[in-house]
Amino acid sequence: KxxxxxxxxxxxxxxxxxxxxxxxxxxxxxxxxxxxxxxxxxxxxxLPKTITKTTTTVNSDDTNTSITVNSDGTIIRYDRNTGNSIVYRPQDNKKASSIDVPIKNSGDFIQRFNDLRTEYIQVVQFAGKEQTFFANRIMPPVNKMLQLCREHSKLLKSNERNSCMGILDDMKQSARDKGIREMLNLAQTYLGGK
Structure with missing residues (x-):
């Protein structure tokens, strides 16, 4: 006191x-x-209906970033040095997603695969260098892609399988977090039929 x-x-x-x-x-x-x-x-x-958590980090290049997470899942990353801000709304992805469509053929697989890839790219671009910090936002589409490849890769023809493997290679190149890269490697293993 x-x-x-x-x-x-x-x-x-x-x-x-x-x-x-x-x-x-x-x-x-x-x-x-x-x-x-x-x-x-x-x-x-x-608790209030809206909860906001803000954290500020100083990056290795002396830039100052403020990250705000709202209770609805919206994340705002604000660069204090440049004044630029990026808003990520994961709830927007759910509206246009094929996640509820059952996978019955290779067309369904490709549609779901591309939706998950789009969701992954949006989160990775948002996270930038702080991918490990945002791993809880990046991993859900990666885990769903892993499950998709494990359970339904047998529906794909050889050329479709090769295209998906190439896309996973590109995704791994953008992944700065080891855990994300390993899950994408595992998805490739399932696509390869192992």
């Missing part, structure tokens, strides 16, 4: 997370420190 005012107190919240490696390739840990000075806090009895 504040000795000058018994009704007010100071609280600190610390959130640790793994940062990028430093110049000597050593692991770095970062911390968000939240300082609250207010009247005696009370428990939150109900």
């Amino acid at each position: 504040d000795p000058a005012d018994s009704k007010r107190r100071t609280c600190y919240a610390l959130a640790w997370y793994e940062g990028k490696k430093d110049k000597k390739n050593k692991e770095m840990w970062c911390v968000d420190i939240i300082h609250v000075y207010s009247l005696n806090p009370e428990y939150v009895r109900s």
Whole structure:
């Protein structure tokens, strides 16, 4: 409690997370420190309808990025140095997706594969260099693509299989996160019939 005012107190919240490696390739840990000075806090009895979380990072090239995540899934990445912002709304992908169409033939497979590829590209372009930070947004289309290849690749003809393998190669080149690359490798393995 504040000795000058018994009704007010100071609280600190610390959130640790793994940062990028430093110049000597050593692991770095970062911390968000939240300082609250207010009247005696009370428990939150109900959450607001909209919850927004914002974090700011300083990148290795000294750029400053602010990332805001809203409760509806919308993510806003704002570059404080350039003033540019990018908005990603995963809910927009669901409206035009073929995700509910059953896979009965190679045409259904290709349509679903392309929808998942489009979703993946949008998230990867949004994430930029911070793909590991946004892995929870990038992995869902990758996991669905993996499942698609595992369960339905037998529907594809040889030329369709080769085209999908080439597309997965391109996707791997844009993946900066090892986990994402490994899942795309596994999808290729399933496409190859193994």
